[in-house]
Amino acid sequence: MAATSRGSAPEPPDVRPRLTVLSGPSGVGKSTVVAHLRKVHPEVWLSVSATTRKPRPGERDGVQYYFVSDEEFDKLIANGELLEWAEFAGNRYGTPRHAVLERLEAGEPVLLEIDLQGARLVRESMPEAQLVFLAPPSWDELVRRLTGRGTEPPEVIERRLEAAKIELAAEAEFDTTLVNTSVEDVARELLALMQVV
Numbered sequence: 001m002a003a004t005s006r007g008s009a010p011e012p013p014d015v016r017p018r019l020t021v022l023s024g025p026s027g028v029g030k031s032t033v034v035a036h037l038r039k040v041h042p043e044v045w046l047s048v049s050a051t052t053r054k055p056r057p058g059e060r061d062g063v064q065y066y067f068v069s070d071e072e073f074d075k076l077i078a079n080g081e082l083l084e085w086a087e088f089a090g091n092r093y094g095t096p097r098h099a100v101l102e103r104l105e106a107g108e109p110v111l112l113e114i115d116l117q118g119a120r121l122v123r124e125s126m127p128e129a130q131l132v133f134l135a136p137p138s139w140d141e142l143v144r145r146l147t148g149r150g151t152e153p154p155e156v157i158e159r160r161l162e163a164a165k166i167e168l169a170a171e172a173e174f175d176t177t178l179v180n181t182s183v184e185d186v187a188r189e190l191l192a193l194m195q196v197v
């Protein structure tokens with residue numbers, strides 16, 4: 001007899017990675033890739049972090065970041081409102097917990113664009129998260145991009161390049177590496193890893 005025992009067959013395991021973390025050194029192109037990805041797939045939900053960094057020209061509160069004071073950031077930590085947070089090159093950055101958990105509970109894919117320390121914290125608290133490392137085609141190209149962006153003074157660029165050496169050395173901790181040669185290609189590969197397309 002044909003198998004009609006619909007109710008008794010176990011559901012296939014849901015292997016769709018729900019939470020994807022994108023990390024990589026400052027200047028590698030994370031924001032550019034994410035902006036492109038959201039242009040082609042606006043339905044992809046990206047967590048908006050809180051930061052004590054000052055906005056760059058063109059950045060808007062609630063869009064790229066929630067720009068907060070040191071005191072406000074202290075409160076977010078004290079109230080347990082951050083899923084993870086880290087200090088990076090003199091500023092603090094954190095992922096608001098509530099919005100992320102809400103999306104995950106609804107079964108929607110979630111993308112976090114955070115630094116190495118944050119990626120490690122997420123791996124500890126959510127081992128099922130998928131960690132993706134965005135690498136530059138070369139060190140010289142990373143320096144060119146970070147300098148060419150023109151958003152930081154030389155001493156901040158130096159600090160970020162120091163952090164970049166540490167981040168690049170941690171690539172093996174990630175599940176996947178994507179090399180950012182072409183923004184379009186990387187965005188497509190990232191969407192495929194998230195199983196959005």
Ligand code: ADP
Nearest residue numbers: 026027028029030031032145149180181182183
């Ligand atoms: P991150 O968010 O990782 O700090 P950005 O997205 O701000 O980096 O990119 C840094 C600079 O590199 C920007 O000026 C951006 O236009 C440029 N960039 C990003 N991706 C590429 C690429 N694939 N090829 C050339 N330049 C790129």
Ligand code: 5GP
Nearest residue numbers: 049085086088093094095113114115117118
């Ligand atoms: P930027 O100042 O260039 O926007 O970001 C600096 C670094 O902070 C980048 O590596 C970025 O991925 C990281 N970052 C942004 N938001 C968060 C966050 O919520 N948590 C952590 N840990 N890092 C973040």
